[in-house]
Amino acid sequence: DIQMTQSPSTLSASVGDSVTITCRASQDINGYLAWFQQKPGKAPKLLIYKASDLESGVPSRFSGRGSGTEFTLTINTLQPDDFATYYCQQYNYYWTFGQGTKVEIK
Amino acid sequence: QVQLQESGPGLVRPSQTLSLTCTVSGGSIRSDVYYWSWLRQPPGKGPEWIGYIDYSGTTRYIPSLESRLTISVDTSKNQFSLSLTSVTAADTAVYFCARDRRSILDSWGQGILVTVSS
Numbered sequence A: 001d002i003q004m005t006q007s008p009s010t011l012s013a014s015v016g017d018s019v020t021i022t023c024r025a026s027q028d029i030n031g032y033l034a035w036f037q038q039k040p041g042k043a044p045k046l047l048i049y050k051a052s053d054l055e056s057g058v059p060s061r062f063s064g065r066g067s068g069t070e071f072t073l074t075i076n077t078l079q080p081d082d083f084a085t086y087y088c089q090q091y092n093y094y095w096t097f098g099q100g101t102k103v104e105i106k
Numbered sequence B: 001q002v003q004l005q006e007s008g009p010g011l012v013r014p015s016q017t018l019s020l021t022c023t024v025s026g027g028s029i030r031s032d033v034y035y036w037s038w039l040r041q042p043p044g045k046g047p048e049w050i051g052y053i054d055y056s057g058t059t060r061y062i063p064s065l066e067s068r069l070t071i072s073v074d075t076s077k078n079q080f081s082l083s084l085t086s087v088t089a090a091d092t093a094v095y096f097c098a099r100d101r102r103s104i105l106d107s108w109g110q111g112i113l114v115t116v117s118s
Helices: none
Strands: A004-007 A010-012 A019-025 A031-040 A045-049 A062-067 A071-073 A087-091 A101-105 B003-007 B018-025 B034-041 B048-053 B059-060 B069-074 B079-084 B093-101 B105-107 B112-116
Touching: A004 A087, A004 B048, A010 A019, A019 A087, A019 A101, A031 A062, A045 A062, A045 B105, A071 A087, B003 B093, B003 B105, B018 B034, B018 B093, B018 B112, B048 B069, B048 B079, B059 B069, B079 B093
Parallel strands: A010 A101
Antiparallel strands: A004 A019, A019 A071, A031 A045, A031 A087, A062 A071, A087 A101, B003 B018, B018 B079, B034 B048, B034 B093, B048 B059, B069 B079, B093 B105, B093 B112
16 A cells, blocks of 8 residues: 655644645655645545646646655645645555645634 | 535444445546546545446455445446445545546545444
């Protein structure tokens, strides 16, 4: 199984800040990495796939990068709507998710 | 724009069978571009992918559930379904159906909470 580890688990920030979440895979996943945003009681929403490709309709303040086993999601100029939990997910071999990073209001 | 909607009982007794259906609207399930997945999310945890099916009935399951899991498709109703046998409290979760665009889970249903309890 490929394990996905996110850090930090919780991140406190203010509107207008830029934040970065890190995701590490237990083995090389060939860039097959997606990022999702989830709000309470809602389904995860796809933000980024193939490590850095922005899904249609997703604001450009979201960006992803990385390769091999280490990946990051950056949110520039946090908006009120961005306070949520974020998950990374690999799809190189089956599909596995990280444990999540909650972005909360400072 | 495709929409997915899960339906089924919210409470299942231990050792019984959990059965859910996902209805797809705004697009045909008969596509060779998409697979149709089930995932679940236990309370306070990240999602877990559990299996997929394509319109022809080809399936793939997570190994840990393979012995208890069946996913089926009904193209005439634009639906696919999940059946999980011999459930325990560990199967309590929000269950989601999702569209798989070449391994990318791009559209999800709203989810349905299924509690396993006597």
